[in-house]
Amino acid sequence: DGFAGGGAVAVDSGDVNIVRCEFSSNYITGQNKNNSSGGAVFAKNANMMIVDCNFDVNYMDVNRAFNYNFGGAIATYFGNVSIRRCSFTGNYGRGSSSAASSGGALAIRNAIKFYMSDCYFSKCYVAQTADGTAAYSAGTALLDDLRSSDGVMTSVVERCVFDSMSVPNTIRNASDTGNLPAQSDIAVFGGRLFMTNCVISSTRGNH
Numbered sequence: 001d002g003f004a005g006g007g008a009v010a011v012d013s014g015d016v017n018i019v020r021c022e023f024s025s026n027y028i029t030g031q032n033k034n035n036s037s038g039g040a041v042f043a044k045n046a047n048m049m050i051v052d053c054n055f056d057v058n059y060m061d062v063n064r065a066f067n068y069n070f071g072g073a074i075a076t077y078f079g080n081v082s083i084r085r086c087s088f089t090g091n092y093g094r095g096s097s098s099a100a101s102s103g104g105a106l107a108i109r110n111a112i113k114f115y116m117s118d119c120y121f122s123k124c125y126v127a128q129t130a131d132g133t134a135a136y137s138a139g140t141a142l143l144d145d146l147r148s149s150d151g152v153m154t155s156v157v158e159r160c161v162f163d164s165m166s167v168p169n170t171i172r173n174a175s176d177t178g179n180l181p182a183q184s185d186i187a188v189f190g191g192r193l194f195m196t197n198c199v200i201s202s203t204r205g206n207h
Helices: none
Strands: 003-005 009-021 023-025 027-030 035-037 041-051 054-055 059-061 068-070 073-076 080-084 088-089 092-094 107-108 115-119 120-122 126-127 141-144 152-159 161-163 186-189 191-195 198-202
Touching: 003 115, 027 186, 068 092
Parallel strands: 003 035, 009 041, 023 054, 027 059, 035 068, 041 073, 041 080, 054 088, 059 092, 073 107, 080 115, 088 120, 092 126, 107 141, 115 152, 120 161, 141 186, 152 191, 161 198
Antiparallel strands: none
């Protein structure tokens, strides 16, 4: 179906609870699929809850032409997703001159409902993105209503911090070496987002 991923955990339907776990330096490089997703965790058609976990320097790195990558730490397709009291540091996605990258930390795509609270994001980014549209350049989180015909995706984000130290100047956009990559920002591509009591600081969009 064009989806592949999960450097550490891959779920294809069901109910999944991940509690008090550490994910560090997990990754996916380009797959023989249209979309490579989830440097650490990938889920499709699952009801997923992630609580009190740390995600450090997990990543997606495309090395095939026309291969897209989503979610440096976590990528989900369909289902209900809840993420609470988690930290994300230094997660990223790297594309190529012909392939896009989005969601340095998270790519939540066509969820029935997405809820996130009390999470901290730092130094998450995407680099070398071939496609500059919003769906393919979210530094921290991509919220994408992939198939809006099946209902509107609703995202609720509460008490989260999105902060970013500077991405190294050596990391450049492959299609325009004068631009730095997106870092720490959120891209909503369809659906609805409700944010309450959040902090967004030192972000850099590249849409």
